[in-house]
Amino acid sequence: MSHPPVPTEPIFNPEDPEVPVPVRGTGDHGTWFTRHVRGIIIGLYVTAFVVLMLDLFYAKHSYFSEEDWFGFYGFYGFVGCVTLVLLAKLLRKAVMRSEDYWDA
Amino acid sequence: MLQHLPVLTIMVPMFAGLLVPLLARVHAGIVRPLTIGALGFSCFAAIHMLLHVQGGHPIEYAMGGWPIPTGIGYRVDGLNAMVLVMIAVIGLLTALWMRRSIEDELPAAARPGYHAVLLLACTGFLGITITADIFNLYVFLEIASITSYVLIAMGRRRQALYAGYSYLIVGSIGATFILLGIGHLYMRTGSLAMADILAQFQANPDLYGMSDVRMAFAFLVVGLAIKMALFPLHGWQPGAYTHAPSASSLFIAATSTKVSAYALYRIVFSVFGTEVLVSGLPPVRDALLAMACAAIVLGPLIAISQGDLKRLLAYSSVGQIGYIVLGLMLLDERGLTGGIIHFWNHAAAKGALFCVAGALVLRTGAARVDDLAGLGRRAPWTASAVTVAGCSMVGVPLTAGFLSKWYLATGALATDRLYVVPVLLASSGLTAVYVWRILQKVWFAPADVEPRVGAEVPWSMRLPTLVLAAACLVFGIAPWSVEFARDAIAALGIAP
Amino acid sequence: MPSFPPALVLSLGALLIPFLRGPLRKLYLLALPIVSFAALLATPQGSSFDYEAFGHTLTLMQVDKTSLLFGYVFHFAAFVGVLYALHVKDTTQQVSAVIYAGMALGAVFAGDLITFWLFWEGLAFSSVFLILARRQADSNRAAMHYLLVQIVSGLLLLVGIALYMHGHDGATAMARLTPSGSGHSIFNLDWAGPGVWLIFLGLGIKCAWPLLHSWVTVGYPAATATGAVFLSAFTTKCAVYxxxxxxxxxxxxxxxxVGMAGFPIFYAVIENDLRRVLCYSMINQIGFMVVGVGIGTELALNGAMAHAFCDIIFKGLLFMTMGAVLFRTGRMNGSDLGGLHRTMPWTAAFCAIGAASISAFPLFSAFISKSLIMIAAAREGYHLVWLVLLFAAAGVLEHAGIKIPFFAFFAHDSGLRPKEAPRNMLAAMAISGLACIGLGSFPDLLYRHLPYAIPDYALPYTWPHVIQQTQLLVWSALAVGTLMLLRFYPPELRSVNLDADWWYRKATRAFVAFGQGPLMRIFGWLSKAVHETIPTGLRYFARNPGGAVRLAFDRVALGWAGLFRGMPAVDAAQERLREDQARFAETTPGAAWPISTTVLYTAVVFLVFLLVVLA
Amino acid sequence: MSDVLRHLGTHYHYVIYIALMLIGLFAVLAKGNLIKKVIGLNVLQTAVFLFYISIGRKADGTAPVLWDQKPETIPYENPVPHVLMLTAIVVGVSITAVALALIIRIKRAYGTMEESEILVLDESDQQGSA
Incomplete structure (x- = not known):
């Protein structure tokens, strides 16, 4: 039995029948998305503020005490995601290896 | 006619074997039809007897009309009828299969002799199976052995000579042990007829305590263990299977060791009685269980790293014979069912795989596993046969291999031998590894690898391969494979 | 209409595929799941097909609300998958995919453990061809890994079942579904015994439990574009069932x-292969289901099943969009892709729907299923569990909700201008996308098929639940956006989509392996033992068992002799040992034994027998 | 002790056959020359013949030929082991014949009859073909 077969990359092989020759475009065709990046980001911040404020306007049915805090879900989501990304970067330091690691 | 079938089954191939070299001088074309005809007759007779003995109607035959304890008796019951069919069918399929193979591997002058030796080997194996007299069993065993040595030594490389010689020395020691065992038994019981000896044991269980009887049992078990290549006494076997002509490998691998295993079944059940293992000499049972378990794990383990397909299959056989012995040593209805089904399963699966190894030798001159690459593209029939037989070796459901492993496992549980289960599991896993190695070569070779096997082999070789592979499936699905095994157990006197 | 087990309709029907050509074959492929579905509808609840084999009664078909729910969604997945793969010409893939779906249905409707096991093995053997069909050296290796793990799972299950039968007088019926609330432990299940443990572990492998999950993340990304869609639907969900x-x-x-939901998302964040990201995400979602099963109240079980139902559809949708990208560009790395929304707008839109569904936005499917599990956990007072699940729910948004669509279709422009996905793929994605929105908007469609009634307090569309969930998700998105803005982006906003991915880009030439850190080191050690040390050791041993034993013996003996280093004899012996070790590597595997060796073994064995016999 | 000695005295044929057996096995085991191994095998077989003949022996027995006395009145040797050994000798001779034939072929093919040299040649054959 050979080495643990962990393919390092998505299997990209010119011989692969599934791989067509990609067509590369020339120049950047602006799209709605590329033109409105700033607007999207501002929209995101505005929405975030609005849903946070909505917390003031409904009665909570809580199972746990922290749910009653103002904006708990928003806070938890924000902190959770930041932690996730930062820890993942640490994890990468720990687990990243060069591509031919398994072949060596 | 029917009452003489037991003896005719043996005599027809024997006389054909004696006639073949003589008639070959007159007309060379007669050799093959005569061989096939004789083996076809044995086949027909064996199947006829198998159907006849179902439901507990054993056939007794007294040679030359001498009454049994004095004269030599033949006896066909559910167990040996199955084994007889196995030998005869494999013999017939080998004879059909081997035409192109021996044209390729043997000089023209040797071919009629080869047919003759094959017929005599078949006679020997059939005789071991059918006889009810232990000394007669020894004689047939030697007939089978001597012809086997010759069949092996006829390989075209010089290693075959050494492999044959090696088997000869080791096998003769085994046979001598068996002869000594028979002598010790005769000294105590004064009889050579199996039924007579069994009756004495049943009438007088104190016999199990006698040192003569104990020595006899030890001699017989060790002698047969050599003949069936039970680990660690398998040293002669890989070389023999590897270097023999492909047709010999096919015939011997599919029958020889199993016939010796059958002899062990017979000795335990019909000569000493199962009490010898239960109350007489339980340590022997433990020792044999340990050897069987070691074989079951180590055989496939060593097989994994083999580069030569025939040698790989040889080590795989070391493991497979362990299953059969295991089934016997469990002494439980389910375990025995598993062991007995494994006779057929192993004959069919290993037969099919050796057919393929032979085809590979025909096409490439050697049997390297790597040369199987691309077989699926060039020879889909052969490749399918490999797949089915391989699955049966692993024990994939719907194949005979699954049935035998299932019954062995449940038998082990029923007798509270839990350690057998992980052993079976480990062995299945290891078997899966080497079978997968083969199947991956066969079906999933990278597209840029040019297959070394050319086209499909001729139909004379393909058909027997397919028949054997199909048998793996049929035994796994059809209910009668279990029913035959049940009947065999009933014949052995263990109530289902 | 006479009813017939759907499993057999599909798997026997698949055998006819090779004999059909062209449009007829396509029609037939599409018809198979429909006919099979009709067969399922025609089967009344509780009915069973019994078949006698090797001394046991095999119950091929046992229909109740639980199995029916999985039956429905498996048919959906089979139909959508076939439609998605309609352009594929490879007969191997078509046959194995349909048989695979049939095996999954068989496992779900199996009425006894043996039948279940048979189909369980069938799952393993039929699915591996979806990876092998890639016909590449590295995908073959991945397939080998995948298959070995599957075989081990099957063997564990088989032995477990055998042991269970042994302890229960041969009883084989699948245990009835008994919602009992939490508190049972595998240690004191009323049917405990070694068999139960093995069954538990066998299921755990296919369920991708932590440390047993590698076959998913190795196998699925190596499958063909269409194969991964089938794979994502069946095997793990059978285990959940x-x-x-x-x-x-x-x-x-x-x-x-909790471990499954909480841990893999870290890997998902740093993984570059987007289909592997989906695999980690799948393990995370299955984690939710497993928690639900573990809690075991009626609500939690409902939640687990509902989530499995929704997950099959939205995970399938995400795998389909990624498959379309792979099919059109041949690439799957986040760092190689980007900007594809220009030419693949429909695929991008469907991907967004899938992302919204998996993230559990209101009106999308996971919203109505994940909440059941969360509420069940909260009601049973599992505080820590609840917190981790909430964290995992936020994390899903990061890696599946944002990363997948963003780096494939938006982000910086990779310059790739592939064609839009073929029409059959788009149709399949559209059906799944509609199903996601439909289920999310009209939860009763799903709820009324669940085995238990949904209590009022668990209904998803209440203001608090909608607002809280939206808040969680929007602020998670905000976190990701802010991180990008603060750390990784130059001040000019216009350049966002050019540089957004530099830290993913760093991963282009890298991949994830276990390594440093105390936890990582243990994982790394375990993984090395399973993947490397044991197989290598076995190979070493098998080369020449006798020689290996002798070398080991010599090594131990000379280890003791090492105390006397400096003595010429010892040094010479150690030198010899080194030579032997070096030579061992070149030993012919299983080389022929000399006659004397065999005879010697014979003599030894005979002596042992003699002692045994005469003692 | 004297018991054991007496036992050995009455069963001295055991001692002889076991000694012969061990000599034969030793030759097969320890001798590298293929012919010597065959000779060892022959010694081993001879031990068995001796054993069989000895168990058919009866004190003061005569040849089991039926003249005019009744068989009950005179002691005679058990004929069955003799008959069995006729067969076994034939078998032994055939095995020896096959073995010697093989040795001739081996000598031609390898140029030697020493097992160790043959094994070395086999090994190099395999490496050559691999």
Whole structure:
């Protein structure tokens, strides 16, 4: 039995029948998305503020005490995601290896 | 006619074997039809007897009309009828299969002799199976052995000579042990007829305590263990299977060791009685269980790293014979069912795989596993046969291999031998590894690898391969494979 | 219409595929799941097909609300998958995919453990061809890994079942579904014994429990574009089904599920291969289901099943969009892709729907299923579990909700201008996308097929639940956006889509392996033992067992002799040992034994027997 | 002790056959020359013949030929082991014949009859073909 077969990359092989020759475009065709990046980001911040404020306007049915805090879900989501990304970067330091690691 | 079938089954191939070299001088074309005809007759007779003995109607035959304890008796019951069919069918399929193979591997002058030796080997194996007299069993065993040595030594490389010689020395020691065992038994019981000896044991269980009887049992078990290549006494076997002509490998691998295993079944059940293992000499049972378990794990383990397909299959056989012995040593209805089904399963699966190894030798001159690459593209029939037989070796459901492993496992549980289960599991896993190695070569070779096997082999070789592979499936699905095994157990006197 | 087990309709029907050509074959492929579905509808609840084999009664078909729910969604997945793969010409893939779906249905409707096991093995063997069909050296290796793990799972299950039967007088019926609330432990299940443990572990492998999950993340990304869609639907969900059936309310499952939900998302964040990201995400979602099964109340089981139902559809949708990208560009790395929304707008839109569904936005499907599990956990007072699940729910948004669509279709422009996905792919994605929105908007469509009634307090569309969920998700998105803005982007906003991915880009030439850190080191050690040390050791041993034993013996003996280093004899012996070790590597595997060796073994064995016999 | 000695005295044929057996096995085991191994095998077989003949022996027995006395009145040797050994000798001779034939072929093919040299040649054959 050979080495643990962990393919390092998505299997990209010119011989692969599934791989067509990609067509590369020339120049950047602006799209709605590329033109409105700033607007999207501002929209995101505005929405975030609005849903946070909505917390003031409904009665909570809580199972746990922290749910009653103002904006708990928003806070938890924000902190959770930041932690996730930062820890993942640490994890990468720990687990990243060069591509031919398994072949060596 | 029917009452003489037991003896005719043996005599027809024997006389054909004696006639073949003589008639070959007159007309060379007669050799093959005569061989096939004789083996076809044995086949027909064996199947006829198998159907006849179902439901507990054993056939007794007294040679030359001498009454049994004095004269030599033949006896066909559910167990040996199955084994007889196995030998005869494999013999017939080998004879059909081997035409192109021996044209390729043997000089023209040797071919009629080869047919003759094959017929005599078949006679020997059939005789071991059918006889009810232990000394007669020894004689047939030697007939089978001597012809086997010759069949092996006829390989075209010089290693075959050494492999044959090696088997000869080791096998003769085994046979001598068996002869000594028979002598010790005769000294105590004064009889050579199996039924007579069994009756004495049943009438007088104190016999199990006698040192003569104990020595006899030890001699017989060790002698047969050599003949069936039970680990660690398998040293002669890989070389023999590897270097023999492909047709010999096919015939011997599919029958020889199993016939010796059958002899062990017979000795335990019909000569000493199962009490010898239960109350007489339980340590022997433990020792044999340990050897069987070691074989079951180590055989496939060593097989994994083999580069030569025939040698790989040889080590795989070391493991497979362990299953059969295991089934016997469990002494439980389910375990025995598993062991007995494994006779057929192993004959069919290993037969099919050796057919393929032979085809590979025909096409490439050697049997390297790597040369199987691309077989699926060039020879889909052969490749399918490999797949089915391989699955049966692993024990994939719907194949005979699954049935035998299932019954062995449940038998082990029923007798509270839990350690057998992980052993079976480990062995299945290891078997899966080497079978997968083969199947991956066969079906999933990278597209840029040019297959070394050319086209499909001729139909004379393909058909027997397919028949054997199909048998793996049929035994796994059809209910009668279990029913035959049940009947065999009933014949052995263990109530289902 | 006479009813017939759907499993057999599909798997026997698949055997005819090779004999059909062209449009007829396509029509036939599409018709198969429909006919099979009709057969299922025609089967009344509780009916069974019994078949006598090797001394046991095999119950091929046992229909109740639980199995029916999985039956429905498996048919959906089979139909959508066939439609998605309609352009594929490879007969191997078509046959194996349809048989695979049939095996999954067989496992779900199996009425006894042996039947279940048979189909369980069938799952393993039919699915591996979807990876092998890639016909590349590295995908073949991945397939080997995948198959070996599957075989081990099957063997564990088989032995477990055998042991269970042994302890229960041959009883083989699948245990009835008994929601009992949490508190059961595998240690004191009323049917405990070694068999139960093995069954538990066998199911755990296919369920991708932590440390047993590598076959998913290795195998699925190596499958063909269409194969991964099938793979994502069946195997793991069968395992979830079996857990629901056999182990409801087993407390260990809660903690296993928490590990599954909480841990893989870290890997998802740093993984570059987008289909592998989806695999980690799948393990995370299954974690939710496993927690639900572990809690084991009626609500939690409902939640687990509902989530499995929704997950099959939206995970399938995400795999389909990624498959379309792979099909059109041949690439799957986040760092190689980007900007594809220009030419693949429909695929991008469907991907967004899938992302919204998996993230559990209101009106999308996971919203109505994940909440059941969360509420069940909260009501049973699993505070820590609840917090981890909430964290995992936020994390899903990061890696599946944003990363997948963003780096494939938006982000910086990779310059790739592939064609839009073929029409059959778009149709399949559209059906799944509609199903996601439909289920999310009209939860009763799903709820009324669940085995138990949904209590009022668990209904998803209440203001608090909608607002809280939206808040969680929007602020998670905000976190990701802010991180990008603060750390990784130059001040000019216009350049966002050019540089957004530099830290993903760093991963282009890298991949994830276990390594440093105390936890990582243990994982790394375990993984090395399983993947490397044991196989290498076996190979070393098998080369020449006798020689290996002798070398080991010599090594130990000379290890002691090492105390006397400096003595010429010892040094010479150690030198010889080194030579022997070096030579061992070149030993012919299983070289022929000399006659004397065999005879010697014979003599030894005979002596042992003699002693045994005469003692 | 004297018991054991007496036992050995009455069963001295055991001692002889076991000694012969061990000599034969030793030759097969320890001798590298293929012919010597065959000779060892022959010694081993001879031990068995001796054993069989000895168990058919009866004190003061005569040849089991039926003249005019009744068989009950005179002691006679058990004929069955003799008959069995006729067969076994034939078998032994055939095995020896096959073995010697093989040795001739081996000598031609390898140029030697020493097992160790043959094994070395086999090994190099395999490496050559691999």
């Amino acid at each position: 079996a857990l629901v059936r056999l182990f409801p309310g087993t407390e260990e499952l809660i903690w296993i599920g």
